[in-house]
Amino acid sequence: MKPIRETNHTSPSSDQPSRNGRAAKAETSGWTDWKWQMKNRIRSLDELQKWVSLSREELEGLERTTSYFRWRITPYYASLMDPDNPQCPVRRQVVPHADEMDDDVDIDALDPLEEQAHSPVKNLIHNYKDRVAFCVTTECAVYCRYCLRKRMVGDGTQALNREELQLAIDYLADHGEIRDVLLTGGDPLSLNDENLEWIISRLRAIPHIDIIRIGTRYPVLNPFRITDELCRIISENHPVWINTHFNHAAEITGDARHAIDKLTRAGVPVGNQTVLLKGINDDAETLKSLFHELVTCRVRPYYLYHAQLIGGTRHFRTTIERGMELMEQLRGRLSGFAIPLYVLDTPHGKIPLTPNGFRGRDGSYVSVQSYEGEIWREYNPADL
Numbered sequence: 001m002k003p004i005r006e007t008n009h010t011s012p013s014s015d016q017p018s019r020n021g022r023a024a025k026a027e028t029s030g031w032t033d034w035k036w037q038m039k040n041r042i043r044s045l046d047e048l049q050k051w052v053s054l055s056r057e058e059l060e061g062l063e064r065t066t067s068y069f070r071w072r073i074t075p076y077y078a079s080l081m082d083p084d085n086p087q088c089p090v091r092r093q094v095v096p097h098a099d100e101m102d103d104d105v106d107i108d109a110l111d112p113l114e115e116q117a118h119s120p121v122k123n124l125i126h127n128y129k130d131r132v133a134f135c136v137t138t139e140c141a142v143y144c145r146y147c148l149r150k151r152m153v154g155d156g157t158q159a160l161n162r163e164e165l166q167l168a169i170d171y172l173a174d175h176g177e178i179r180d181v182l183l184t185g186g187d188p189l190s191l192n193d194e195n196l197e198w199i200i201s202r203l204r205a206i207p208h209i210d211i212i213r214i215g216t217r218y219p220v221l222n223p224f225r226i227t228d229e230l231c232r233i234i235s236e237n238h239p240v241w242i243n244t245h246f247n248h249a250a251e252i253t254g255d256a257r258h259a260i261d262k263l264t265r266a267g268v269p270v271g272n273q274t275v276l277l278k279g280i281n282d283d284a285e286t287l288k289s290l291f292h293e294l295v296t297c298r299v300r301p302y303y304l305y306h307a308q309l310i311g312g313t314r315h316f317r318t319t320i321e322r323g324m325e326l327m328e329q330l331r332g333r334l335s336g337f338a339i340p341l342y343v344l345d346t347p348h349g350k351i352p353l354t355p356n357g358f359r360g361r362d363g364s365y366v367s368v369q370s371y372e373g374e375i376w377r378e379y380n381p382a383d384l
């Protein structure tokens, strides 16, 4: 196990909410300023205790895990945590826990998708022919305990500088087969507007790049990042698609809805990826209400990711059969556009794990099964 490198060590600022965090919220000026949220991220035990009464396992997690995976929580996201319930689905995503150290996967197993092997240029993952994932920053608003990119998030030494960004952009310009660039990280919206516009406008100037996508958790973790200025930058570079990352309906607050509304009004099609997480969203009712609420925000559920084999995340993983069973329970009980595709990400791309009702062929008939269990035999001669 390699200890992490702390590269962005900033001392806590003085305008932290000083008493009980929750009570401080209403009277805190700056609350709705995304930079204030970043500057005032919770990063010490004392600060965290102003928001929640920590369980023994969380205290142990804070002590034992922090040298392997950093933690930070925006005051906004902390305000969604249940102060008295350690099982709170918001809290479990971000507060370190002793279970993270109890994993049969080597905690160094941090790149199961072999992303680094698929990177022709630093932080540019070219796995599919026509599209790439471009890790433009390593910073995030919050560090999620189950993160797929634990190997790099929060580590400024792995971030690209301007020259390296330019090298990646040159590679994209030289590869006419690439039509779609997904900006990811870390979280691309951690960049300030100037840097973000620098990147997006350079991509837009490459004639063969049709689609620019941004994968971001800011609408969930710090929704105030979605400013008028950001919407201007995006709308001047369309088509830009955004995929965000809500895991539970408790995250869909008025502030989050407002952020999404600004994006959709700026002409951005917004999708959502969810990670299937044991004890957080691994039951049909929880998923159903999450996907339904997303649709009410005009967000299209896109992927449900099976939780990857990442060190320190065993307590979050379900079996693939359980995931398929949940998808089967949703089929027919939500509009088709409210149901994402359940996928396993692999070094060979994303592989759908969705049951489809197909029950086999019998001569000129195929049998299919409805969501309520009825079998329908469809005349479908094999020699058509």
Ligand SMILES: *Cc1c(COP(=O)(O)O)cnc(C)c1O
Pocket: 125, 126, 127, 128, 131, 132, 133, 182, 350
């Ligand atoms: C997920 C992913 C993409 C985008 O894939 P879509 O299925 O088109 O959303 C592109 N590149 C990499 C490396 C990815 O992991």
Ligand code: SF4
Pocket: 139, 140, 141, 142, 143, 144, 146, 147, 148, 149, 153, 185, 186, 187, 217
């Ligand atoms: S915001 Fe995304 S990249 Fe950042 S820690 Fe969370 S899951 Fe990982």
